[in-house]
Amino acid sequence: MIAGKDLLADMAAALAENGLILRGGFNFEAQESPPQGPSGAPARAVVLVGQAGASAWRHFLDWRGRRPAGLADPLDSWSRDVIGGVAARFNARAAGPNDRPFLPIQRWAMRAEGLKPSPLGILMHPRYGLWHAYRGVLLFDRELSFPQPPEVVHLCDSxxxxxxxxxxxxxxxxxxxxxxxxxxxxxxxxxxxxxxxxxxxxxxxxxxxxxxxxxxxxxxxxxxxxxx
Structure with missing residues (x-):
């Protein structure tokens, strides 16, 4: 069963509560070897989670202000808290860019959003420029219904x-x-x-x-x- 697009809208709304945005996703092909989904079986779909601009910054600062000083890797910890909470609500498994084993999040992002790297290695976005990031992914046991990625003009080329x-x-x-x-x-x-x-x-x-x-x-x- 393929979940409808309303699920993506609901996830986007849940992420927006902390200034994060849904950055697209895709269903894995049969010949791929995806990481585990929430059940432990190979995931069927992945949704990328990220930020653009300063939208998430104040939420992170509020969270950090309620934690002990000197907390190691606070942004990763905040991302795990927020994305993990959304994963629990939508029966997904959350994973971050610094979790081991490392996931090919940059490659997945290019596939999901049609972006290409800038000369600095950061993916160039047609709206956000270089001021965006990926904070984690949501992995699902079922396929999802994704919109067709838009055609993207790579700004660095011109x-x-x-x-x-x-x-x-x-x-x-x-x-x-x-x-x-x-x-x-x-x-x-x-x-x-x-x-x-x-x-x-x-x-x-x-x-x-x-x-x-x-x-x-x-x-x-x-x-x-x-x-x-």
Whole structure:
């Protein structure tokens, strides 16, 4: 039995209570080897859960304010709480991007939403630009009825200037990939104050989705987590 689209709308409403959004999904093909669904059998469908802009930030801060100081990986913990609660309501299994074994969430996201990576590796969204993320997935024992993914114009293809590759003081992003150690050393060092307080300079240089740019405190939080 294929569940109707009303289920997706109900899930979207439940996620919106904490500023999260339903990011699409798909039914697994017969030849695939999906992870376990809630029953322990291979899942039949996956729904991606994420955020765009600052919609989830205040909900996370409210949650964090009621938890002990120094809680490790608080954003992951909040995501597990919220998405796990939605999973329980809709008979699904929740999984996060940092749960082991790692799930191919980036690849699933490209399949579900038709997105492609930007030069920074972050998927470029036609509305949100680089200011979005995936916080987890919901896995189901049954197939769901998904709308056809829209045709997406990849904004990076028409971007000539590529400011996202010209703003980093240590050229962390290039055709050779991400220079992780150079980025980390700079962010931790005396010249990395701008990155630590306002976020990645390359990411902020992208003109797309500016209305969804994360607030400075959110960017500082993510940069602190990166540089620990």
């Amino acid at each position: 971007c000539v200037e590529k400011p996202c590759l010209k703003s980093c003081p240590v050229d962390a992003y290039s055709g050779d990939g991400f220079a992780y150690q150079a980025c980390l050393s700079h962010v931790r060092g005396p010249d990395g104050a701008a990155c630590r307080t306002t976020g990645c300079l390359d990411r902020n240089a992208c003109p797309h989705g500016a209305a969804y740019r994360y607030p400075a405190d959110a960017q500082a939080f993510h940069m602190a987590a990166f540089s620990r």
